[in-house]
Amino acid sequence: MVVGVYGLGRFGSFWASLLAQHFTVKGFTRSGGRSVPHGVSWASEEEVLSCDALFLAVSISSMEQVVGRIASQISERTVVFDTCSVKLYPISVMKRILPKEVRIIGTHPMFGPDSGRNGVSGLPIVYCPVRVDEATASEWRSRFLNMGLRVSDLSPEEHDREVAYTQGVTHFVGRVLNDLGLKPSAISTVGYAKLLEIIEQTCNDPWQLFLDLQRYNPYTAQMRVALYTSLTKIKDRLESSLEDERGNGDPR
Protein backbone atom coordinates (compact mmCIF):
# COMPACT_ATOMS: atom_id res chain seq x y z
CA MET A 1 0.00 0.00 0.00
CA VAL A 2 1.67 3.18 -1.22
CA VAL A 3 -0.10 6.39 -0.35
CA GLY A 4 0.45 9.76 -2.00
CA VAL A 5 -0.18 13.11 -0.37
CA TYR A 6 -0.68 16.02 -2.77
CA GLY A 7 -0.03 19.31 -0.98
CA LEU A 8 2.33 19.66 1.98
CA GLY A 9 1.15 22.81 3.72
CA ARG A 10 0.47 22.97 7.44
CA PHE A 11 -2.25 20.31 7.41
CA GLY A 12 -0.84 18.20 4.53
CA SER A 13 2.53 17.80 6.25
CA PHE A 14 0.85 16.76 9.49
CA TRP A 15 -1.49 14.31 7.75
CA ALA A 16 1.35 12.82 5.66
CA SER A 17 3.51 12.11 8.70
CA LEU A 18 0.50 10.55 10.44
CA LEU A 19 -0.17 8.25 7.45
CA ALA A 20 3.54 7.41 7.36
CA GLN A 21 3.15 5.63 10.72
CA HIS A 22 1.04 3.05 8.88
CA PHE A 23 1.86 3.16 5.14
CA THR A 24 4.60 3.99 2.69
CA VAL A 25 3.94 7.66 1.97
CA LYS A 26 5.10 9.79 -0.94
CA GLY A 27 4.62 13.54 -0.80
CA PHE A 28 4.33 16.11 -3.56
CA THR A 29 3.93 19.84 -3.35
CA ARG A 30 3.51 22.31 -6.21
CA SER A 31 5.46 25.00 -4.38
CA GLY A 32 8.44 22.78 -3.47
CA GLY A 33 10.49 24.34 -0.72
CA ARG A 34 9.44 23.07 2.70
CA SER A 35 11.22 20.31 4.56
CA VAL A 36 9.84 16.83 3.99
CA PRO A 37 7.52 15.59 6.79
CA HIS A 38 8.82 12.85 9.10
CA GLY A 39 8.63 9.39 7.48
CA VAL A 40 7.60 10.74 4.06
CA SER A 41 9.66 10.65 0.87
CA TRP A 42 9.57 13.29 -1.86
CA ALA A 43 8.01 12.27 -5.15
CA SER A 44 7.25 13.81 -8.51
CA GLU A 45 3.67 14.73 -9.42
CA GLU A 46 3.61 11.74 -11.79
CA GLU A 47 4.66 9.39 -8.99
CA VAL A 48 2.02 10.47 -6.46
CA LEU A 49 -0.67 10.26 -9.17
CA SER A 50 0.03 6.54 -9.60
CA CYS A 51 -0.05 5.59 -5.90
CA ASP A 52 -2.71 3.15 -4.59
CA ALA A 53 -4.36 6.04 -2.79
CA LEU A 54 -3.99 9.80 -3.21
CA PHE A 55 -4.92 12.29 -0.50
CA LEU A 56 -5.49 15.83 -1.74
CA ALA A 57 -4.40 18.22 0.98
CA VAL A 58 -4.81 21.50 -0.85
CA SER A 59 -6.87 24.55 0.07
CA ILE A 60 -10.59 24.33 -0.62
CA SER A 61 -10.36 27.25 -3.00
CA SER A 62 -7.73 25.51 -5.16
CA MET A 63 -9.60 22.18 -5.39
CA GLU A 64 -11.16 22.88 -8.79
CA GLN A 65 -7.83 23.90 -10.33
CA VAL A 66 -5.90 20.98 -8.80
CA VAL A 67 -8.49 18.35 -9.68
CA GLY A 68 -8.58 19.73 -13.23
CA ARG A 69 -4.80 19.50 -13.42
CA ILE A 70 -4.55 15.87 -12.25
CA ALA A 71 -7.68 14.47 -13.95
CA SER A 72 -5.98 13.36 -17.15
CA GLN A 73 -2.91 11.89 -15.43
CA ILE A 74 -4.40 10.03 -12.48
CA SER A 75 -4.14 6.24 -12.72
CA GLU A 76 -7.40 4.30 -12.84
CA ARG A 77 -6.46 2.18 -9.87
CA THR A 78 -5.84 5.15 -7.56
CA VAL A 79 -8.48 5.92 -4.92
CA VAL A 80 -8.73 9.72 -4.58
CA PHE A 81 -9.52 11.29 -1.18
CA ASP A 82 -10.04 14.93 -0.35
CA THR A 83 -9.45 16.19 3.20
CA CYS A 84 -11.33 19.50 3.03
CA SER A 85 -13.13 21.12 5.97
CA VAL A 86 -16.28 21.32 3.86
CA LYS A 87 -17.69 18.37 1.96
CA LEU A 88 -20.44 19.25 -0.55
CA TYR A 89 -18.23 21.48 -2.69
CA PRO A 90 -15.02 19.38 -3.09
CA ILE A 91 -17.05 16.20 -3.59
CA SER A 92 -19.07 17.80 -6.38
CA VAL A 93 -15.82 19.03 -7.99
CA MET A 94 -14.22 15.55 -7.86
CA LYS A 95 -17.32 13.80 -9.20
CA ARG A 96 -17.64 16.28 -12.06
CA ILE A 97 -13.98 16.42 -13.14
CA LEU A 98 -12.32 13.07 -12.33
CA PRO A 99 -12.69 10.26 -14.91
CA LYS A 100 -15.64 7.95 -14.23
CA GLU A 101 -13.38 5.00 -13.39
CA VAL A 102 -11.55 6.80 -10.61
CA ARG A 103 -12.87 5.97 -7.17
CA ILE A 104 -13.62 8.86 -4.79
CA ILE A 105 -13.86 9.02 -1.00
CA GLY A 106 -14.49 12.29 0.83
CA THR A 107 -12.93 12.71 4.29
CA HIS A 108 -12.64 15.42 6.87
CA PRO A 109 -10.11 14.67 9.59
CA MET A 110 -11.54 16.85 12.42
CA PHE A 111 -8.11 17.80 13.74
CA GLY A 112 -4.83 19.32 12.70
CA PRO A 113 -1.29 19.95 13.90
CA ASP A 114 -2.56 21.87 16.97
CA SER A 115 -5.40 19.67 18.22
CA GLY A 116 -3.53 16.50 17.18
CA ARG A 117 -0.21 17.49 18.72
CA ASN A 118 -0.47 14.89 21.48
CA GLY A 119 -1.83 12.16 19.24
CA VAL A 120 -5.05 11.66 17.31
CA SER A 121 -6.36 8.60 19.11
CA GLY A 122 -10.13 8.91 19.50
CA LEU A 123 -10.39 12.04 17.35
CA PRO A 124 -13.11 12.02 14.66
CA ILE A 125 -12.74 11.71 10.90
CA VAL A 126 -15.85 12.28 8.79
CA TYR A 127 -16.11 9.61 6.11
CA CYS A 128 -18.08 9.97 2.87
CA PRO A 129 -17.64 7.05 0.41
CA VAL A 130 -18.86 8.93 -2.65
CA ARG A 131 -18.08 6.81 -5.70
CA VAL A 132 -16.43 3.60 -4.64
CA ASP A 133 -17.11 -0.12 -4.40
CA GLU A 134 -18.26 -1.49 -1.06
CA ALA A 135 -15.06 -3.52 -0.51
CA THR A 136 -12.71 -0.56 -0.95
CA ALA A 137 -14.91 1.68 1.21
CA SER A 138 -14.86 -0.93 3.92
CA GLU A 139 -11.07 -1.47 3.73
CA TRP A 140 -10.38 2.24 4.12
CA ARG A 141 -12.82 2.54 7.01
CA SER A 142 -10.82 -0.22 8.75
CA ARG A 143 -7.52 1.49 8.01
CA PHE A 144 -8.71 4.74 9.62
CA LEU A 145 -10.00 2.77 12.62
CA ASN A 146 -6.57 1.13 12.85
CA MET A 147 -5.01 4.58 12.99
CA GLY A 148 -7.05 5.10 16.18
CA LEU A 149 -9.52 7.50 14.55
CA ARG A 150 -13.23 7.59 15.32
CA VAL A 151 -14.84 7.16 11.88
CA SER A 152 -18.07 9.10 11.52
CA ASP A 153 -20.29 8.32 8.51
CA LEU A 154 -22.16 11.47 7.56
CA SER A 155 -23.61 12.65 4.28
CA PRO A 156 -21.85 15.73 2.82
CA GLU A 157 -25.01 17.76 3.63
CA GLU A 158 -25.09 16.59 7.25
CA HIS A 159 -21.39 17.36 7.60
CA ASP A 160 -21.62 20.88 6.22
CA ARG A 161 -24.70 21.74 8.24
CA GLU A 162 -23.00 20.59 11.45
CA VAL A 163 -19.56 22.17 10.96
CA ALA A 164 -21.08 25.51 9.92
CA TYR A 165 -21.80 25.95 13.62
CA THR A 166 -19.04 23.92 15.27
CA GLN A 167 -15.98 25.00 13.26
CA GLY A 168 -17.48 28.20 11.88
CA VAL A 169 -18.32 29.75 15.25
CA THR A 170 -15.09 28.50 16.85
CA HIS A 171 -12.91 30.10 14.19
CA PHE A 172 -14.84 33.38 14.31
CA VAL A 173 -14.50 33.59 18.11
CA GLY A 174 -10.81 32.61 17.94
CA ARG A 175 -10.09 35.39 15.43
CA VAL A 176 -11.84 38.01 17.59
CA LEU A 177 -10.03 36.94 20.77
CA ASN A 178 -6.70 36.96 18.94
CA ASP A 179 -7.36 40.46 17.62
CA LEU A 180 -8.11 41.57 21.22
CA GLY A 181 -4.58 40.47 22.16
CA LEU A 182 -5.61 38.44 25.24
CA LYS A 183 -2.70 37.30 27.40
CA PRO A 184 -2.22 34.46 29.91
CA SER A 185 -2.98 35.55 33.48
CA ALA A 186 -1.65 34.39 36.86
CA ILE A 187 -5.20 34.65 38.22
CA SER A 188 -6.88 32.95 35.30
CA THR A 189 -10.27 31.33 35.84
CA VAL A 190 -10.93 27.92 34.27
CA GLY A 191 -13.18 29.60 31.68
CA TYR A 192 -10.50 32.10 30.67
CA ALA A 193 -7.94 29.32 30.22
CA LYS A 194 -10.36 27.64 27.76
CA LEU A 195 -10.75 30.95 25.93
CA LEU A 196 -6.99 31.21 25.40
CA GLU A 197 -6.87 27.63 24.11
CA ILE A 198 -9.44 28.54 21.43
CA ILE A 199 -7.03 31.14 20.03
CA GLU A 200 -4.32 28.49 19.86
CA GLN A 201 -6.70 26.04 18.16
CA THR A 202 -7.75 28.43 15.41
CA CYS A 203 -5.27 31.23 14.75
CA ASN A 204 -2.25 29.20 13.67
CA ASP A 205 -4.21 28.29 10.54
CA PRO A 206 -4.08 30.65 7.57
CA TRP A 207 -6.78 33.33 7.17
CA GLN A 208 -7.53 31.69 3.80
CA LEU A 209 -8.81 28.57 5.61
CA PHE A 210 -11.10 30.75 7.75
CA LEU A 211 -12.44 32.42 4.59
CA ASP A 212 -12.83 29.13 2.71
CA LEU A 213 -14.74 27.56 5.62
CA GLN A 214 -17.27 30.37 5.27
CA ARG A 215 -17.30 30.65 1.51
CA TYR A 216 -17.58 27.02 0.48
CA ASN A 217 -20.05 25.86 3.10
CA PRO A 218 -23.61 26.72 2.05
CA TYR A 219 -24.81 26.71 5.67
CA THR A 220 -22.42 29.32 7.08
CA ALA A 221 -24.35 32.33 5.75
CA GLN A 222 -27.22 31.34 8.03
CA MET A 223 -24.82 30.71 10.92
CA ARG A 224 -23.24 34.17 10.52
CA VAL A 225 -26.64 35.87 10.63
CA ALA A 226 -27.46 33.95 13.84
CA LEU A 227 -24.05 34.77 15.35
CA TYR A 228 -24.27 38.49 14.56
CA THR A 229 -27.82 38.55 15.94
CA SER A 230 -26.71 36.97 19.24
CA LEU A 231 -23.72 39.30 19.49
CA THR A 232 -25.88 42.38 18.97
CA LYS A 233 -28.52 41.08 21.37
CA ILE A 234 -26.09 40.50 24.26
CA LYS A 235 -24.27 43.79 23.59
CA ASP A 236 -27.54 45.78 23.50
CA ARG A 237 -28.98 44.01 26.53
CA LEU A 238 -25.79 44.65 28.50
CA GLU A 239 -25.37 48.28 27.46
CA SER A 240 -29.02 49.15 28.04
CA SER A 241 -28.98 47.49 31.49
CA LEU A 242 -25.89 49.50 32.38
CA GLU A 243 -27.55 52.65 31.03
CA ASP A 244 -30.73 52.00 33.06
CA GLU A 245 -28.74 51.54 36.24
CA ARG A 246 -26.82 54.75 35.60
CA GLY A 247 -30.13 56.51 35.02
CA ASN A 248 -31.31 55.28 38.43
CA GLY A 249 -28.91 57.61 40.17
CA ASP A 250 -25.89 55.37 40.36
CA PRO A 251 -22.87 57.62 40.17
CA ARG A 252 -20.84 55.32 37.90
Add this chain to the structure above:
Amino acid sequence: MVVGVYGLGRFGSFWASLLAQHFTVKGFTRSGGRSVPHGVSWASEEEVLSCDALFLAVSISSMEQVVGRIASQISERTVVFDTCSVKLYPISVMKRILPKEVRIIGTHPMFGPDSGRNGVSGLPIVYCPVRVDEATASEWRSRFLNMGLRVSDLSPEEHDREVAYTQGVTHFVGRVLNDLGLKPSAISTVGYAKLLEIIEQTCNDPWQLFLDLQRYNPYTAQMRVALYTSLTKIKDRLESSLEDERGNGDPR
Protein backbone atom coordinates in the same frame (compact mmCIF):
# COMPACT_ATOMS: atom_id res chain seq x y z
CA MET B 1 -12.03 29.19 64.84
CA VAL B 2 -15.69 29.78 64.03
CA VAL B 3 -16.38 31.22 60.60
CA GLY B 4 -19.60 32.85 59.48
CA VAL B 5 -20.83 33.04 55.90
CA TYR B 6 -23.33 35.82 55.16
CA GLY B 7 -25.29 34.98 52.00
CA LEU B 8 -25.95 31.44 50.80
CA GLY B 9 -26.63 31.87 47.10
CA ARG B 10 -24.93 29.78 44.44
CA PHE B 11 -21.40 30.93 45.33
CA GLY B 12 -21.96 31.42 49.08
CA SER B 13 -23.24 27.86 49.52
CA PHE B 14 -20.26 26.48 47.64
CA TRP B 15 -17.76 28.61 49.57
CA ALA B 16 -19.37 27.77 52.94
CA SER B 17 -19.17 24.01 52.34
CA LEU B 18 -15.54 24.42 51.24
CA LEU B 19 -14.67 26.34 54.43
CA ALA B 20 -16.54 23.68 56.45
CA GLN B 21 -13.87 21.16 55.46
CA HIS B 22 -11.44 23.18 57.63
CA PHE B 23 -13.44 25.24 60.16
CA THR B 24 -16.67 25.33 62.10
CA VAL B 25 -18.96 27.22 59.75
CA LYS B 26 -22.22 29.02 60.50
CA GLY B 27 -24.37 30.22 57.64
CA PHE B 28 -26.92 33.00 57.42
CA THR B 29 -29.06 34.12 54.54
CA ARG B 30 -31.52 37.02 54.46
CA SER B 31 -33.88 35.14 52.19
CA GLY B 32 -33.99 31.92 54.25
CA GLY B 33 -35.34 29.04 52.24
CA ARG B 34 -32.56 27.04 50.59
CA SER B 35 -31.17 23.84 52.01
CA VAL B 36 -28.15 24.26 54.27
CA PRO B 37 -24.79 23.55 52.57
CA HIS B 38 -22.96 20.37 53.52
CA GLY B 39 -21.12 20.70 56.87
CA VAL B 40 -22.61 24.12 57.65
CA SER B 41 -25.07 24.93 60.45
CA TRP B 42 -27.79 27.57 60.24
CA ALA B 43 -27.32 30.61 62.41
CA SER B 44 -29.12 33.87 63.15
CA GLU B 45 -27.75 37.15 61.76
CA GLU B 46 -26.60 38.05 65.29
CA GLU B 47 -24.66 34.79 65.59
CA VAL B 48 -22.73 35.10 62.30
CA LEU B 49 -21.87 38.71 63.15
CA SER B 50 -20.02 37.56 66.27
CA CYS B 51 -17.94 34.82 64.59
CA ASP B 52 -14.11 35.04 64.52
CA ALA B 53 -14.32 35.65 60.78
CA LEU B 54 -17.20 36.69 58.57
CA PHE B 55 -17.26 36.11 54.82
CA LEU B 56 -19.71 38.27 52.92
CA ALA B 57 -21.00 36.28 49.96
CA VAL B 58 -23.61 38.69 48.68
CA SER B 59 -23.98 40.22 45.22
CA ILE B 60 -21.69 43.15 44.44
CA SER B 61 -24.68 45.40 43.97
CA SER B 62 -26.01 44.67 47.47
CA MET B 63 -22.67 45.21 49.24
CA GLU B 64 -23.39 48.79 50.31
CA GLN B 65 -26.79 47.90 51.74
CA VAL B 66 -25.52 44.76 53.54
CA VAL B 67 -22.42 46.43 54.98
CA GLY B 68 -24.61 49.31 56.18
CA ARG B 69 -26.96 46.86 57.84
CA ILE B 70 -24.27 44.91 59.72
CA ALA B 71 -21.94 47.83 60.60
CA SER B 72 -23.49 48.62 63.98
CA GLN B 73 -23.84 44.98 65.07
CA ILE B 74 -20.55 43.44 64.00
CA SER B 75 -18.28 42.44 66.87
CA GLU B 76 -14.93 44.22 67.11
CA ARG B 77 -13.01 40.97 67.09
CA THR B 78 -14.53 39.73 63.81
CA VAL B 79 -12.36 39.86 60.68
CA VAL B 80 -14.61 40.80 57.74
CA PHE B 81 -13.88 39.39 54.27
CA ASP B 82 -15.65 40.14 51.04
CA THR B 83 -15.57 37.60 48.17
CA CYS B 84 -16.63 39.85 45.27
CA SER B 85 -15.47 39.45 41.66
CA VAL B 86 -14.36 43.08 41.69
CA LYS B 87 -12.18 44.57 44.40
CA LEU B 88 -11.93 48.38 44.34
CA TYR B 89 -15.64 48.95 44.92
CA PRO B 90 -16.44 46.52 47.78
CA ILE B 91 -13.21 47.39 49.58
CA SER B 92 -14.01 51.11 49.45
CA VAL B 93 -17.52 50.35 50.78
CA MET B 94 -16.18 48.28 53.70
CA LYS B 95 -13.52 50.84 54.63
CA ARG B 96 -16.03 53.66 54.56
CA ILE B 97 -18.89 52.01 56.46
CA LEU B 98 -17.42 49.45 58.90
CA PRO B 99 -16.25 50.76 62.32
CA LYS B 100 -12.55 51.69 62.42
CA GLU B 101 -11.73 48.80 64.80
CA VAL B 102 -13.08 46.11 62.50
CA ARG B 103 -10.39 44.36 60.45
CA ILE B 104 -10.97 44.01 56.70
CA ILE B 105 -9.51 41.57 54.15
CA GLY B 106 -10.60 41.60 50.51
CA THR B 107 -10.60 38.27 48.65
CA HIS B 108 -11.64 37.01 45.26
CA PRO B 109 -11.75 33.21 45.01
CA MET B 110 -11.24 32.81 41.23
CA PHE B 111 -13.60 29.83 41.01
CA GLY B 112 -17.12 28.76 41.77
CA PRO B 113 -19.36 25.71 41.91
CA ASP B 114 -18.70 24.94 38.20
CA SER B 115 -14.94 25.39 37.93
CA GLY B 116 -14.39 24.03 41.46
CA ARG B 117 -16.65 21.00 41.04
CA ASN B 118 -13.72 18.58 41.03
CA GLY B 119 -11.83 20.30 43.81
CA VAL B 120 -10.14 23.68 44.21
CA SER B 121 -6.58 22.51 44.72
CA GLY B 122 -4.21 24.85 42.89
CA LEU B 123 -6.93 27.34 41.94
CA PRO B 124 -6.17 31.02 42.64
CA ILE B 125 -7.59 33.29 45.31
CA VAL B 126 -6.75 37.00 45.09
CA TYR B 127 -5.81 38.32 48.52
CA CYS B 128 -5.98 41.99 49.56
CA PRO B 129 -5.23 42.62 53.26
CA VAL B 130 -6.84 46.06 53.41
CA ARG B 131 -7.05 47.09 57.05
CA VAL B 132 -5.59 44.40 59.23
CA ASP B 133 -2.57 43.72 61.43
CA GLU B 134 0.34 41.83 59.89
CA ALA B 135 -0.15 38.75 62.12
CA THR B 136 -3.82 38.25 61.18
CA ALA B 137 -3.09 38.82 57.49
CA SER B 138 -0.37 36.21 57.64
CA GLU B 139 -2.54 33.68 59.53
CA TRP B 140 -5.31 33.89 56.96
CA ARG B 141 -2.87 33.64 54.08
CA SER B 142 -1.66 30.37 55.64
CA ARG B 143 -5.20 29.10 56.10
CA PHE B 144 -5.99 29.64 52.42
CA LEU B 145 -2.75 27.90 51.46
CA ASN B 146 -3.78 25.00 53.73
CA MET B 147 -7.04 24.78 51.80
CA GLY B 148 -4.89 24.07 48.73
CA LEU B 149 -5.50 27.49 47.15
CA ARG B 150 -2.89 29.47 45.26
CA VAL B 151 -2.84 32.82 47.11
CA SER B 152 -2.19 35.77 44.80
CA ASP B 153 -1.35 39.13 46.40
CA LEU B 154 -2.60 41.87 44.11
CA SER B 155 -3.69 45.43 44.79
CA PRO B 156 -7.41 46.06 44.18
CA GLU B 157 -6.44 48.16 41.12
CA GLU B 158 -4.25 45.41 39.67
CA HIS B 159 -7.02 42.88 40.26
CA ASP B 160 -9.74 44.93 38.59
CA ARG B 161 -7.58 45.83 35.61
CA GLU B 162 -6.72 42.16 35.02
CA VAL B 163 -10.17 40.61 35.49
CA ALA B 164 -11.81 43.22 33.24
CA TYR B 165 -10.27 41.24 30.40
CA THR B 166 -10.07 37.73 31.81
CA GLN B 167 -13.50 37.36 33.41
CA GLY B 168 -15.19 40.15 31.49
CA VAL B 169 -14.45 38.80 28.01
CA THR B 170 -15.09 35.18 29.08
CA HIS B 171 -18.55 35.99 30.42
CA PHE B 172 -19.46 38.06 27.35
CA VAL B 173 -18.43 35.27 24.98
CA GLY B 174 -20.21 32.66 27.11
CA ARG B 175 -23.47 34.64 27.00
CA VAL B 176 -23.30 35.01 23.21
CA LEU B 177 -22.58 31.32 22.65
CA ASN B 178 -25.40 30.37 24.99
CA ASP B 179 -27.80 32.64 23.14
CA LEU B 180 -26.76 30.94 19.86
CA GLY B 181 -27.95 27.65 21.34
CA LEU B 182 -24.79 25.66 20.48
CA LYS B 183 -25.11 21.92 21.03
CA PRO B 184 -22.60 19.10 21.61
CA SER B 185 -21.54 17.42 18.36
CA ALA B 186 -20.37 13.89 17.56
CA ILE B 187 -17.76 15.39 15.22
CA SER B 188 -16.61 18.09 17.59
CA THR B 189 -13.13 19.57 17.13
CA VAL B 190 -11.00 20.18 20.22
CA GLY B 191 -11.63 23.92 19.82
CA TYR B 192 -15.41 23.51 19.70
CA ALA B 193 -15.34 21.37 22.85
CA LYS B 194 -13.56 24.25 24.65
CA LEU B 195 -16.20 26.63 23.33
CA LEU B 196 -18.99 24.57 24.88
CA GLU B 197 -17.14 24.41 28.19
CA ILE B 198 -17.09 28.22 28.29
CA ILE B 199 -20.88 28.27 28.24
CA GLU B 200 -20.93 25.87 31.17
CA GLN B 201 -18.37 27.99 33.07
CA THR B 202 -20.32 31.23 32.72
CA CYS B 203 -24.02 30.77 32.09
CA ASN B 204 -25.03 28.94 35.26
CA ASP B 205 -24.31 32.18 37.10
CA PRO B 206 -27.09 34.78 37.35
CA TRP B 207 -27.27 37.56 34.75
CA GLN B 208 -26.94 39.99 37.69
CA LEU B 209 -23.36 38.78 38.28
CA PHE B 210 -22.55 39.40 34.62
CA LEU B 211 -23.96 42.92 34.91
CA ASP B 212 -22.22 43.62 38.22
CA LEU B 213 -18.86 42.49 36.83
CA GLN B 214 -19.22 45.16 34.16
CA ARG B 215 -20.79 47.86 36.27
CA TYR B 216 -18.57 47.80 39.34
CA ASN B 217 -15.22 47.35 37.63
CA PRO B 218 -13.90 50.69 36.38
CA TYR B 219 -11.78 48.98 33.69
CA THR B 220 -14.54 47.10 31.87
CA ALA B 221 -15.80 50.11 29.90
CA GLN B 222 -12.45 50.20 28.12
CA MET B 223 -12.51 46.41 27.64
CA ARG B 224 -15.99 46.54 26.07
CA VAL B 225 -14.89 49.20 23.59
CA ALA B 226 -11.90 47.02 22.61
CA LEU B 227 -14.08 43.90 22.36
CA TYR B 228 -16.74 45.58 20.19
CA THR B 229 -13.97 47.01 17.99
CA SER B 230 -12.41 43.57 17.44
CA LEU B 231 -15.81 42.00 16.76
CA THR B 232 -16.68 44.62 14.16
CA LYS B 233 -13.22 44.39 12.60
CA ILE B 234 -13.33 40.61 12.10
CA LYS B 235 -16.95 40.71 10.90
CA ASP B 236 -16.22 43.48 8.38
CA ARG B 237 -13.00 41.89 7.20
CA LEU B 238 -14.76 38.56 6.71
CA GLU B 239 -17.84 39.96 4.98
CA SER B 240 -15.86 42.22 2.67
CA SER B 241 -13.51 39.35 1.71
CA LEU B 242 -16.54 37.20 0.89
CA GLU B 243 -18.04 40.10 -1.06
CA ASP B 244 -14.82 40.62 -3.05
CA GLU B 245 -14.65 36.96 -3.97
CA ARG B 246 -18.28 36.95 -5.08
CA GLY B 247 -17.53 40.04 -7.19
CA ASN B 248 -14.72 38.11 -8.86
CA GLY B 249 -17.18 35.87 -10.63
CA ASP B 250 -17.54 33.16 -8.01
CA PRO B 251 -21.10 31.85 -8.28
CA ARG B 252 -21.66 31.50 -4.55
